Amino acid sequence: MKITDTLQNQFELKELELNSLLEVTQAINNNLPEASLYKIYNFTLRANLSIKKLALYVLQEQESLSEQWECKTNFGTNTSFDKVSLPQHFLPIQKISYVRDLDEPSLFGEFDILIPVLHKERVLALVFVSGLKKDIDASSTQTGTTFIQALSNIIIVAIENKKLARRQLAQEAIRKEMEIAQQVQQFLFPKNLPRQPGLSVEASYVPHYSVGGDYYDFIQLTTNYFLVCIADVSGKGIPAALLMSNFQAALRTIARQTMNLKEIVNELNYQVMQSANGENFITFFAAIFDKESRKLLYINAGHIPPLLIYQNQVTQLDQGTVMLGSFQPLPFLNQGVIYDLDDFLLFAYTDGLTETFNANEEEFGIERLEQLLTQQASSELPSLHQEIFDTLTEFNGGKEYDDDITFLSVRVDTSQLMQG
Structure with a gap:
């Protein structure tokens, strides 16, 4: 009976996760703005995995060569991480890890797990979470971190694609502007x-x-x-x-x-x-x-x-x-x-x-x-x-x-x- 209950719980969790991914995909297809996608991301993780604490840091594109990381969503923490800069020693992390194994005593000590989000071997985001089971090897925790990683990847890549589309539209507008200006100038x-x-x-x-x-x-x-x-x-x-x-x-x-x-x-x-x-x-x-x-x-x-x-x-x-x-x-x-x-x-x-x-x-x-x-x-x-x-x-x-x-x-x- 206990095994049956466990399997039933796992099945329901999987179904819940699949439905959540479907809803997120539909939201992306409906071309919702970036802020709305982050709100859906926040709600989905809090409702489906009962995560107590989370901070999502996203790599922001800069005109200069320097990289800038910005906290896009944060809940349940004692600190407002949207005002906290991401320490540099977290940036090389490319696999799910315990925060206590990576961090010197700091504000990030209130998180348990760090989940990197990669796209084509490039880290686009870092998710700090607390509330999952401490045993990172447990199947339920593995399921939770995998879902967070998958959901984060879908959201971040979708937002990156939206930014790319905006840049392409802007470049096309500039090209048209320059074409018109060339024509005007030739008449001079x-x-x-x-x-x-x-x-x-x-x-x-x-x-x-x-x-x-x-x-x-x-x-x-x-x-x-x-x-x-x-x-x-x-x-x-x-x-x-x-x-x-x-x-x-x-x-x-x-x-x-x-x-x-x-x-x-x-x-x-x-x-x-x-x-x-x-x-x-x-x-x-x-x-x-x-x-x-x-x-x-x-x-x-x-x-x-x-x-x-x-x-x-x-x-x-x-x-x-x-x-x-x-x-x-x-x-x-x-x-x-x-x-x-x-x-x-x-x-x-x-x-x-x-x-x-x-x-x-x-x-x-x-x-x-x-x-x-x-x-x-x-x-x-x-x-x-x-x-x-x-x-x-x-x-x-x-x-x-x-x-x-x-x-x-x-x-x-x-x-x-x-x-x-």
């Missing part, structure tokens, strides 16, 4: 740059990420006047792309209304302040050339100074104002003027070019760039740009660039241009 750049007798324009753009914050443009204002510009917006991704898109639209609209550079820059600064609310800024350089008077007007709004190569001399174009979007109105605004330009090369770029580093942490720098441009000043612009990239690659050992790199070259021969 002029499709056709002039290559005609007396006027040649070439641009190169290499984003550090799939979407950068650089912009360049060429606008033929009238028969005698054209405008070239380069800009760099703070920030990346869709916000930067949208801000620069608004900036380009504003520039092209204003340039149809006036050729006064000061008016253009003041209005652009106002537009950036309105669009970015002071959270982003834009460095900007714009120049207008009058082929009839051979005069170049320019304003540099906080941008790295472009270089003018004329009669074997290099001039940095640094007259202007502060970056756009920082102050309204602009605190000062100076316009640079260069007269009597016949045959010249204007080279504008973003700081990713000169701030490329080699293996010795040396910066490419303005001096190397000026020397290269002086030597190659008479080269065709596509060849010049290729030479710049080849020199940069040799300098940094072929590593990926640390920032966006954009440069714009404008070569003018006034004698040929006037004939056109």
